[in-house]
């Protein structure tokens with residue numbers, strides 16, 4: 001399950017970057033396809049992460065659940081920010097603030113996934 005989770009968020013980030021660059025180039029048709037596949041990956045991230053989270057939360061031997069909840073909030077924020085950045089780029093808007101939030105939450109999510117949990 002961890003492997004599927006890592007694969008899906010990695011693919012989502014790659015597709016997000018490709019869709020972003022295509023929107024930037026003004027190629028609405030191709031970017032839409034990459035955007036749609038990225039959205040499919042978001043669902044896979046939530047499904048795999050949600051399944052692992054459920055297993056951990058129902059495991060009575062796990063005492064400290066706080067970091068798991070924080071990891072979920074961070075992961076959902078990364079997905080939300082990728083979607084916001086793409087939708088804004090589609091309309092021709094670039095907000096530096098959202099990129100700053102994206103990098104902060106993305107790096108924090110990786111830190112939580114690999115170093116804290």
Ligand code: HEM
Nearest residue numbers: 009046049050052053072075076078079109110113114117
């Ligand atoms: C783009 C968003 C996300 C990124 C970049 C991300 C990243 C990661 C990473 C790097 C790990 C550690 C994998 C490993 O042990 O090798 C992980 C594990 C995990 N993630 Fe995510 N994740 C994201 C979204 C989510 C979401 C939305 C949820 C919850 C619904 C979630 C729940 C979990 C859980 C429960 C684990 C297992 C922790 C463990 O077994 O140590 N993740 N994630």
